Amino acid sequence: MKIVVDAFGGDNAPEEIVEGVKLALNKIKNLEIILCGNEEMLRNMIVGYESRIEIINADEIIKNEDHPTLAIRQKKNSSLVKAFDALKEREDVIGLVSAGSTGAILAGAIMKIGRIKGISRPALAPILPTKKESDVIIIDSGANVDCKPINLLHFALMGSAYYSIIYNCDNPKVALLNNGSEEGKGNELTKETYSLLKNAPINFIGNKEGGDFMTGEVDVMVADGFAGNALLKGTEGAVMAVMSILKHSIKSHFWSKIGYLFMKKTFKDIKNRVDILSKHAGSPLLGCKKLVVKNHGSCKRNNICSSIEQTVVLNEKKLINKIESALLNLNLEISNED
Amino acid sequence: MKIVVDAFGGDNAPEEIVEGVKLALNKIKNLEIILCGNEEMLRNMIVGYESRIEIINADEIIKNEDHPTLAIRQKKNSSLVKAFDALKEREDVIGLVSAGSTGAILAGAIMKIGRIKGISRPALAPILPTKKESDVIIIDSGANVDCKPINLLHFALMGSAYYSIIYNCDNPKVALLNNGSEEGKGNELTKETYSLLKNAPINFIGNKEGGDFMTGEVDVMVADGFAGNALLKGTEGAVMAVMSILKHSIKSHFWSKIGYLFMKKTFKDIKNRVDILSKHAGSPLLGCKKLVVKNHGSCKRNNICSSIEQTVVLNEKKLINKIESALLNLNLEISNED
Numbered sequence: 001m002k003i004v005v006d007a008f009g010g011d012n013a014p015e016e017i018v019e020g021v022k023l024a025l026n027k028i029k030n031l032e033i034i035l036c037g038n039e040e041m042l043r044n045m046i047v048g049y050e051s052r053i054e055i056i057n058a059d060e061i062i063k064n065e066d067h068p069t070l071a072i073r074q075k076k077n078s079s080l081v082k083a084f085d086a087l088k089e090r091e092d093v094i095g096l097v098s099a100g101s102t103g104a105i106l107a108g109a110i111m112k113i114g115r116i117k118g119i120s121r122p123a124l125a126p127i128l129p130t131k132k133e134s135d136v137i138i139i140d141s142g143a144n145v146d147c148k149p150i151n152l153l154h155f156a157l158m159g160s161a162y163y164s165i166i167y168n169c170d171n172p173k174v175a176l177l178n179n180g181s182e183e184g185k186g187n188e189l190t191k192e193t194y195s196l197l198k199n200a201p202i203n204f205i206g207n208k209e210g211g212d213f214m215t216g217e218v219d220v221m222v223a224d225g226f227a228g229n230a231l232l233k234g235t236e237g238a239v240m241a242v243m244s245i246l247k248h249s250i251k252s253h254f255w256s257k258i259g260y261l262f263m264k265k266t267f268k269d270i271k272n273r274v275d276i277l278s279k280h281a282g283s284p285l286l287g288c289k290k291l292v293v294k295n296h297g298s299c300k301r302n303n304i305c306s307s308i309e310q311t312v313v314l315n316e317k318k319l320i321n322k323i324e325s326a327l328l329n330l331n332l333e334i335s336n337e338d
Numbered sequence: 339m340k341i342v343v344d345a346f347g348g349d350n351a352p353e354e355i356v357e358g359v360k361l362a363l364n365k366i367k368n369l370e371i372i373l374c375g376n377e378e379m380l381r382n383m384i385v386g387y388e389s390r391i392e393i394i395n396a397d398e399i400i401k402n403e404d405h406p407t408l409a410i411r412q413k414k415n416s417s418l419v420k421a422f423d424a425l426k427e428r429e430d431v432i433g434l435v436s437a438g439s440t441g442a443i444l445a446g447a448i449m450k451i452g453r454i455k456g457i458s459r460p461a462l463a464p465i466l467p468t469k470k471e472s473d474v475i476i477i478d479s480g481a482n483v484d485c486k487p488i489n490l491l492h493f494a495l496m497g498s499a500y501y502s503i504i505y506n507c508d509n510p511k512v513a514l515l516n517n518g519s520e521e522g523k524g525n526e527l528t529k530e531t532y533s534l535l536k537n538a539p540i541n542f543i544g545n546k547e548g549g550d551f552m553t554g555e556v557d558v559m560v561a562d563g564f565a566g567n568a569l570l571k572g573t574e575g576a577v578m579a580v581m582s583i584l585k586h587s588i589k590s591h592f593w594s595k596i597g598y599l600f601m602k603k604t605f606k607d608i609k610n611r612v613d614i615l616s617k618h619a620g621s622p623l624l625g626c627k628k629l630v631v632k633n634h635g636s637c638k639r640n641n642i643c644s645s646i647e648q649t650v651v652l653n654e655k656k657l658i659n660k661i662e663s664a665l666l667n668l669n670l671e672i673s674n675e676d
Binding site for chain 2: 179190226228231235249256
């Protein structure tokens, strides 16, 4: 089983990327990795793993400032384009992992790999913790702005298929992000989307507000990429702000420092729960013909390892086939209604 | 100085509303209040304050389920419509405070009081804490969806005027909520809005993401009401989720409970900082010809008292005149450019 990894995407490349690859190789027996990037540098970093890592030389790097489409077209010798070429051309490569520019990954996926038939907009669906035991995903989290209702319907189907695989659950609760919970609330986009979701073959629980995101009531929150991004980033920012206020406050009182010693386990618990944000930093680009998993630019070795493990699971559980058949069911239902 | 209060708006009406009025009367010497609602009930509740409270009888109540515009037109004997009538007809009434339906307050303000010339969409601008000492406002937080760039420009001007009054600061930092910080990022709305804000007579610091909301870098976050609502509610929800995870975790470990005793002051600090959410629950409807301050439906007496105090300050510091002249400056600049 082969996965191709963009060794020069992200703020901590190539060190953290390569170390993440090694962690994954240690964990997964039959895994092999293709690393794309400067061969000379990489050669020195993979000592002891040569038999399971293939290197494809790539001397260019796509940066966040680069125009996504132009970069994919022009930087043919970049680590990301080389990785996409390998994913496209080699049948034994099951997926691609990169922590590079989101725009370039999206552009590369569409231009090099292509979309599942019927899906016009692939979407990102990161995972967040809730205050209960369950997690929640948001789709789309920023790849697509100015969406149409049909795009949001596809996000709902793809998100539901993805969630049901990663959490082994049959009917994830799908909600539409809105500025009010009643039917009829919302902007033009969400009002039209509501009726599409109501009739779709998913467990649609209606409109939910941003405040319901972390309550555990919702498994899959559907939104256009603009509002979804505001919700995702706002939530992450608020969690970090509260932790920062907490830390600052503990440091400024003598008794709190003493108390902290007693509460270490509690804080570790919280840190673990919140760390899911970074542990699951990987998010597949749902709607592509092959698995493309994007990591946060600031990700570390553990995130890369998790993303590789995730790619393996999504491949085993046939995510792409599931999305294709969800879409087929939808089209059948629509044509039956006609 | 007279303020009219809708005694029957909100989940905790009329008790908490009337108690909040009493708190404000105790604090502010030359204040007088007009209470709108069932006279018989209210009469029994204001014993000792009769000389400073006038009651206008109103037997109907506008509910959240009521259609806003229809409710204002048809429920002429409701506490909210009577309050708007008093604000409209009496020159000595400087403002209105209500914890009733947001939609009905917005509709009533537009239909009964009218908008400042040039402003097509009045907006709400609630306050949130940041992880530094400063607070941040978001405008619009949900009153207006499907906005045009000119609406967001007005939000920026009004938000800047409002922030500079309540925090006594000359050049509040105004940012545009976006899904990326670089110029050129965003959806159609924010791309067009960016150039308007860049040339406006405000301290525009560019695009900011949801994650920058609570960092203290931004004073006034400008957004359409849909994305603004997602950010606001998501942030509030995340803060509550973290506090809930914390509480749950403390309860489940023996040593944490001991540690909690040492850390009481720290937790109180945090609670105070987070409570600003509820303390400042009042948000003026910016862009109306007179002061209309909306409270959260679940608000308590302290929130009502704060809102009344806020109305007094906004009146003294001439918020409405400030917005009018900001708009005038803008129009002058635009016509000079022509």
